[in-house]
Amino acid sequence: MCDIDGYFVGSVIKPPGYTENISMTSIQPPELSVIIPVFNEQDVLPLLFARLYPVLDGLGRSYEVVLVDDGSHDRSPGLLRRQYHERPEVTRVVLLRANAGQHAALTAGFEYSHGKCVITLDADLQNPPEEIPTLLAEIDKGYDYVGSIRNMRRDSRWRHWASLAMNWLREKITSIRMTDQGCMFRAYNREIIQAILDSRESQTFIPALAYTFAGNPVEVVVEHEERAAGESKYSLFKLIHLNFDLMTSFSIVPLQIFSLVGMGIAVISFLFVIYLGVRRLMIGPEVEGLFTLFAIAFFLIGILLFGIGILGEYVGRIYVQVRQRPRFLVGTVLEPGETSQDNGNA
Numbered sequence: 647m648c649d650i651d652g653y654f655v656g657s658v659i660k661p662p663g664y665t666e667n668i669s670m671t672s673i674q675p676p677e678l679s680v681i682i683p684v685f686n687e688q689d690v691l692p693l694l695f696a697r698l699y700p701v702l703d704g705l706g707r708s709y710e711v712v713l714v715d716d717g718s719h720d721r722s723p724g725l726l727r728r729q730y731h732e733r734p735e736v737t738r739v740v741l742l743r744a745n746a747g748q749h750a751a752l753t754a755g756f757e758y759s760h761g762k763c764v765i766t767l768d769a770d771l772q773n774p775p776e777e778i779p780t781l782l783a784e785i786d787k788g789y790d791y792v793g794s795i796r797n798m799r800r801d802s803r804w805r806h807w808a809s810l811a812m813n814w815l816r817e818k819i820t821s822i823r824m825t826d827q828g829c830m831f832r833a834y835n836r837e838i839i840q841a842i843l844d845s846r847e848s849q850t851f852i853p854a855l856a857y858t859f860a861g862n863p864v865e866v867v868v869e870h871e872e873r874a875a876g877e878s879k880y881s882l883f884k885l886i887h888l889n890f891d892l893m894t895s896f897s898i899v900p901l902q903i904f905s906l907v908g909m910g911i912a913v914i915s916f917l918f919v920i921y922l923g924v925r926r927l928m929i930g931p932e933v934e935g936l937f938t939l940f941a942i943a944f945f946l947i948g949i950l951l952f953g954i955g956i957l958g959e960y961v962g963r964i965y966v967q968v969r970q971r972p973r974f975l976v977g978t979v980l981e982p983g984e985t986s987q988d989n990g991n992a
Contacts, residue, residue, distance in 0.1 A: 675762060678763050680702065684722050690770055741977045763782065766852075781868075789864040790838055822857050848963070
């Protein structure tokens with residue numbers, strides 16, 4: 647199957663009893679969509695389903711669960727298929743053809759969700775599904791974006807301190823004010839989701855992007871648990887890369903800082919040259935201070951290379967954006983009986 651731009655996007659599987667003459671106008675969108683990206687989470691998925699669906703059933707409102715497999719290599723796709731066949735009326739499964747990253751998987755979930763309110767939830771159960779009503783209560787009050795703050799984080803110590811450092815750095819270089827940027831357990835109304843989909847950015851940080859579109863955001867404190875099973879999929883390198891996405895997608899302050907640093911060093915260097923020239927005229931040739939000059943030169947070279955690296959991050963993201971390659975490719979979609987089509991070239 648190909649979409650209008652010619653990208654292969656796989657197949658759509660409908661449940662038994664589906665008929666093609668169902669009118670889209672006769673289908674009411676659910677009140678709530680819960681989007682869960684999944685990557686190699688076979689050990690935790692059964693427990694996730696056992697806790698998630700009873701919570702949603704008890705809300706007293708229509709809902710759908712959009713499970714997005716981000717190219718898992720374990721039994722996760724099979725478990726997602728099984729869950730779809732157990733609850734096909736409220737479950738949609740999107741299987742990506744290859745690993746595209748958490749934020750691309752969330753974007754795929756946004757593409758296939760229909761709820762008036764959308765909640766994103768990690769599959770590792772560190773954010774309990776039982777906290778979903780807490781976020782919905784704020785949406786019902788009229789807020790268009792609900793962030794969450796993890797109470798008594800259960801992450802490792804180094805991740806906790808790294809998160810605090812990146813929160814501080816983000817606040818200094820952007821206008822985005824999020825207390826806990828690393829928590830993906832958030833709620834958005836449909837207008838915010840549509841704005842995210844319309845942005846068409848190749849690399850971005852979804853919670854921060856949603857914040858820039860929000861007119862009435864709020865944050866709430868939610869409980870945080872230890873990972874139920876398995877291990878974190880975010881290595882130190884991935885966390886650093888993610889924070890580069892955050893900084894370069896929402897601010898040019900790093901470039902401006904290095905421009906100021908460059909001008910400052912140029913002025914200091916000019917004054918230093920004048921000082922050395924006057925000293926040479928007054929004292930004469932000197933051998934002392936040679937290693938000091940080497941140290942200063944190496945220091946300035948280090949700053950220069952770091953600045954070039956920052957510039958390269960921006961240029962690299964421009965390069966990725968102008969290629970306009972699809973952010974993800976969909977292999978298969980299992981969804982309720984609706985006349986919808988794949989759109990994997992987002």
